[in-house]
Amino acid sequence: MADVKLKFADSTNKQWTNGKPSVSINVQKLPEEDLDAISEYVNIYIEEFNNRNLGVELIVSRNFLDILQSRLSLLTRNGLLGLLLVVIALSMFLSFRLSLWVSFGIPFSFLAMFIAASFMGVTINLQSLFGMILVIGILVDDGIVIAENIYLHFERGKTPMHAAVDGTMEVAPAVLTSVATTIVAFAPLLFLRGTRMEMMWDVAIVVIAVLFFSLFEAFLVLPAHLGNEKTLSRKTLQAKNKGIRKYFEGFIIWLRDRVYQHFLNWLVKWRYIAASFPVALVLITMGLFMGGHIRNTFFPMVDFDQFTLNVAFTPGDGEKQTLEFLDKFETAIWEVNDEINEELGLDHDII
Missing domain, CATH: 1.20.5 (Single alpha-helices involved in coiled-coils or other helix-helix interfaces)
Structure with a gap:
């Protein structure tokens, strides 16, 4: 005969938190649920539980919301810094109003991406935020190229609208090709299979959507705004010869005529030697990879706080x-x- 009792089985695993015996409870969310709302609910529940119960305490040992908010903070800082640099640089060399319309491409592309991504089931998570941080550095490149060329045509005496049309069409093939190559580079991530590979889906969707809407804004919205006499006027050209902008303009002209032009002439004169440099760099890089001197891993180990x-x-x-x-x-x-x-x-x- 045996004495049978209902109780927890003995376990060889033991756990302590802050020097006290503890039990771990892992709270997870469904893909469609909001991490911020769940974190707030759990914190309220913990506070109420601790007030009702003495001798036992609930604490949060790890909250992934902190990591998410850290990524959001990084994205916000990068976005604001990018806007500021675009406005400062274009204001010094072109026009302040022009710089505002170019920088408008950043919030426009992201807002449009958020709308499109929501229909595809993409949420704000660590993967999608990684894609946003990755693409924000190249977001306004197409807008800057188009705006600068429009301004060049305007300097030649064309009306703002004619300058906007001619300037955009002149660089359209190059800009389209440049952005399309980046989109094509990320497109294969949409077809990866496997649990770990499918995490890259969000990255690909975000990057492709942002670049697509960036092109839309650069080709249609930006020229329409720059083709306005309130944005480009003869007073804009006269302002380049006044104040500190006069010295910046002189420095750029000196750099173009005395340094850059001589460097290009040297490259053309010794074109075979110049062409051998990138080929040599590619061969050296391939040799370093094949020799194991440059290591690579798809999912690198990242320093963590534990x-x-x-x-x-x-x-x-x-x-x-x-x-x-x-x-x-x-x-x-x-x-x-x-x-x-x-x-x-x-x-x-x-x-």
Whole structure:
């Protein structure tokens, strides 16, 4: 006969959090659910639970919302910095109003992408944010090329509308080819299969959609705005010969005529030597890859804010020795925590 009792089975796995025995609970969301809303709900539940129960406490040890918000912050900073640089650079060499319309391409392309991506099931997640951060650096290239060429035609005496049409059509093949090659490069990611590869779907959708709407804005919206006399006028040309812009304009002309032109003449004169340089660089790069000097991996290891300690003891040593070792290691960790807090003047634990 046996005495049967209903209770939890003994487990060899033990867990501590901040020096206290603990149990992990992993809260996951469905793809269509909002991480921000779930995080807020969980935090409210934890606060209510801790107020109702004494002797037991719920804490959040890891929240992926923090990582998502960090990516959003990086995207916002890059976007604002890109807008600022575009406005400053084009204002110094072309026109302030022209620079505003060129920089308008960034929010326009992203807003249009958000609408299109929502119909394709793409949400704001780590993968899609990676695609946004990746593409934001090349987003206004087509707009800058078109705007600069429109301004060049306007300087030649054409009306704003004629300058907008002629300037756009002149560089349209080159701009279209440049953006299309990037789109084609990301297109194969749409057809990858496998759990890890399908994560690249969001990246591809975001990059392709943003570049597509960027082309739309650069070819149709931007020329329409620049072909207006309020944007391009003869006063705009006269402003280039006044103030600090006069010196910038002189420097660019000197750089073009004295440096760049001589460099191009040298390249044409010694064209075979010049052509051999990129070929040599390609061969050297291929050799470094094949020789193993340049390593590559599709999913590289990224520094994370946690680490794992693996300890192996002789079989039969028992649980006591393991716990004693972990005790010493935990004590050392908290000593490091106190040292860093003291050194940086922090009022909260980093562990």
